Amino acid sequence: MELLERIVDYVMANGLAELSLRPLAEAVGSSPRVLLYYFESKEALVDAVMLRARERQRAIFADLPRNPASYRETVRAAWDVMSASQHEGVFRLFFEVYGLALQDTTRFPGFLDRAVGDWLDYLEPSARANGYSPDDARAFASMMLAGYRGFLLDLCATRDRARLSRAVDLWIDALDALPAPNGSGDGDHACDEDC
Amino acid sequence: MELLERIVDYVMANGLAELSLRPLAEAVGSSPRVLLYYFESKEALVDAVMLRARERQRAIFADLPRNPASYRETVRAAWDVMSASQHEGVFRLFFEVYGLALQDTTRFPGFLDRAVGDWLDYLEPSARANGYSPDDARAFASMMLAGYRGFLLDLCATRDRARLSRAVDLWIDALDALPAPNGSGDGDHACDEDC
DNA sequence: GCATACTTGTAACGGACGTTTCAAGTATGC
């Protein structure tokens, strides 16, 4: 339904916190009556928007190279994709909902668990493959996630790509300098592929 | 005014997004009429709450050791203070407002600039003192800020202190392994004091 | 063409919101 796409665009431009049916309907060329006819209720509409926004977020990461040559290039490529200006709306909405979910735990059930857990599950196998024990791999994935989130949070607020690009480079240097787990690596960087 | 303290407590427990005068008044043992009498308007009341919350946030960091022995201990001490459970409400409110400010740029004027700029200004001198050029120091400070913010964001969502404590340790290891700028250091860690 | 189902516009509902009106209460200074 292309109507939903227009709604998602509007929500990304105007936020969820003060979303209201009448202005939304006018913006997407519809009416409150029709929106409720198709989505049953505002809450169900918001659910549909969140689902669609999540798909958009996943599509961003689908463009990432699968088995890059080096760790260095992986993180750099990930940041270049995430920080692209056309994706800003996705992350801005993500952080807005994150903040709302922190205070109202019943409004977006499971959102926070997924927001962290899904990405840890995504990052953890790479750490495992590079010699980290299960617990250490979880911790390593948590550190990676914290970095990405922190940089994105800053980017959404300041849009200062130049400064953050250098900061990410510094971060990569630090990760690169991290000794391999179990003393099994060459100490040059933490992993060679797929992380 | 102790009334304001009770209001801040209530806002930290219930969030800002759906704050409404009647439930707030009842919770703090007052009335909407009185709240508006003292604060002029809801908007001014929220401003007062934010100002007070900012003071509470600053008070948290005032407890940090001033000139710690090592970088390692500095970051660790900072995390131990920030992650203390009694401070959770401050950061939860911070991230909620951060998210709201991302979507509604007129509602909390200057908040985002301060949320990033103030902390960069706080972190940057340490990086300068350790040999970073002005631009590199800004980037280094940005990386530090991103890490802290990312870890706090995760902590607010999951409260998983054990996992995050290990993640912070890994992060510190990475920072420690970072070669000193300009090749002027010993390569063991990035700085020795006050950063 | 007609019956049927799907879709929409208009207008209103009840409720919550921030704010205001007005009057009563309460302290303070003389």
Add this chain to the structure above:
DNA sequence: GCATACTTGAAACGTCCGTTACAAGTATGC
């Protein structure tokens, strides 16, 4: 005691909200 200023309670104002009732419009199958 009285005038004055500060503080509060009760109730209502106008507005916006999500939602619904109802009727009119429009497509589809026969």
